[in-house]
Amino acid sequence: MSMALSGLDIFKLLPKTNCGDCGVPTCMAFAMKLAQKKAELSACPHASEEAKATLGAASEPPIRLVKIGGANALEVGNETVMFRHEKTFVHPTGIAIELRTSDGQAKNLEKIRDVENLTVERVGEILHSDLFFITQDSDNPEDFVHTVEATKQNSRKGIILNSGDNKALEKGLELLKDDRPAIFLKSRLSEEVIEFAKAYEASLILTAESFEDLGAQSDAAKEAGINNLILNLNSENLGHQMQNNAILRRSALKQSFKSFGHPLFSYIKGENSHVILARASMQICKYGSIIALSEYDKAMLYTLFTLRQNIYTDPQRPIQVEPKVYPIGEPTPESPVFVTTNFSLTYFMVSGEIENSGISAHLVITDCEGQSVLTAWAAGKFVGEKIAKFIKDIKLEEQVKTRKIVIPGLVSQISGDLEENLPGWEVIVGCQEASDIPSFVKNVQLT
């Protein structure tokens, strides 16, 4: 266990010669910079081994970054906050799909191909699952090896190996030599598995029934030189799972409790797909780094992808949609034109409510760097001149015959400015709230 070191703590470990070779005039000043993470110890050519070891440990992230997979590996961990509003969550929950050897090769191959094709675009991001979780639940170890082989041949996603049979496990690892696999341990950590992890550079998913045992296994693995660890504190009960996750995360972040400074894993099963979805949702919200789904379907994955995207969005950097003209319904050249900003939420609300109103329209989304209407207006990004320029740039006048454009009611003040910059157009001030669009279009002549 170690806490962040203060400038004074660090100073004590430095040569105290004030030689300036690090580029900072005094050792004390250098120590202060190190404490603020504005300098690296490697800048000091005279640092002792003790200083390197101590500072190295202190500068490790509180939750270790672990990678699974080859070229496009999944990265999990490195989180620094308990709540997304404090800063942001950084590495979205990895979603793994389980392949069971008992399902037979044909079915698994079909599943692999299905999962590979399952991608969805949402606000400019391609959403997909990340890993396969291969479980040996049939007697023949060859089944396991074949499934690993088929997965490697048909997918570039990372692989988690789950077999209690060490011979089968080793054969699987052999196939995944350069693919940085993970080994899921159903039972306690053994010497043999430690050797596998070393030989094949695999990360380990440790399973325990208690905090104490989980910590002990984590310490033992690290003692043996394995640092790429993922933690699975087993519990059937969702309430315990959520509390365990909160306790592990808090221990790592607030107490710098190194034994628990690792990503968290959960295997998700349930009596039906709705329960699986509910459990998976909780894990995505509250600290699950990798979830392995025992069952899946398209709609379930789309839901989970969207939740993951929502929760892992940086609160300081709103999601933007591409600035362009969006057809709502089946617009003709005569259909009305609406304009708003490219803040994703604004786009979703406005497009959804135009749809709800039952009319077809052209929705012009201008580039406001993802800001909402009032913020963008205040920043001078959603003003007459800029909107007019955008409309000319995209040659809207060639696409539509109408010459009426509806602006958000919140920025009625720009209407004169916009009309001036957009000769031939009539600017109509719309409603203030998107939810009032259906009644607005009923009461106002737009064409």
Place this chain on the structure above:
Amino acid sequence: MTFEIPKETNAGRVVEVTLGATSEQGGTRSHTITIGGSNALPFHFFEGRHSNRPIVAMEVFDKVPAKYPEPLLEYYRDVINSPADMAKMCVDEYGAEMISVRLEGTHPEKGNKSAEEAADVVKHVLESVRVPLIITGHSHFEKTNEVMKKVCEVTAGENCLINYVETDNYKTITAACIAYNHTVVAQSPIDVNLAKQLNILLTDMNFPREKIVMDPLTGTLGYGLEYTYSIMERIRIDGLAGDQMLAFPMLVNPGYETFRVKEARALDQDYPSWGNLGERGIYWETATAMSLLAAGAELLIMYHPKAVETAKKKIAEIYESGKGE
């Protein structure tokens, strides 16, 4: 290795709010329901108390919402035009713990039904079910005030949850709640400070704290969920830290908000990568409900029977883990 669970205790506690009234209390409900009372973050039984489980309510309508989706109609087709029958079905068959009567049909542009008609609907629902009621209005100030005043009057003593007041329109409805002994929902647009300000306005009218439920405004999954989620977490953290004007139970609307969006309505053939429509709506509403529970929701108004079933089961399971703590 020695490990001690890091516990954090809080100075504040979410106020307990009781909904409904039995005959001894001047109402006609078979029982009351209490929400709130937590002194720790959601589900943190290891470091605090959660005296009351979150409650799942279902909603009936004085007028069938435009574009009410097929996956819901499958369940409600025979009763959708009869709020009293639909309420009974929700309680008896789908396990609704409360019923929200949404009076959108009184909106001048959505039917313009009279306050008297609305009051009749509410009276019929009161007769058909014995659970406490939520009365849900709309954003047309003048009309919703008129309707709520009437409804508060005819349900005097029932301690309904009057849903909702907002900063620009709270006086009339709050006064009616005081006069006829109801509880109120204070709705604010996804903003901690505005939420707090409204609660201060209500308490300045001498409205009792234990009769306020907050609605932080629900953005459903994919449509601003992350904003609602984080605002709720911030409200709860501040409330637990001792800010009395934020320490109220929170109401959310996964049902209404989910079944308005494309994902819960679009046909399979239009969006092949989105999967089966019937399941999609259930998943969408369930994921919204679960994440808002994680953020601190105490009262959820939900629509799909399968989503209701799952949410209730998971709430019960989570609270199972708190036994003996």
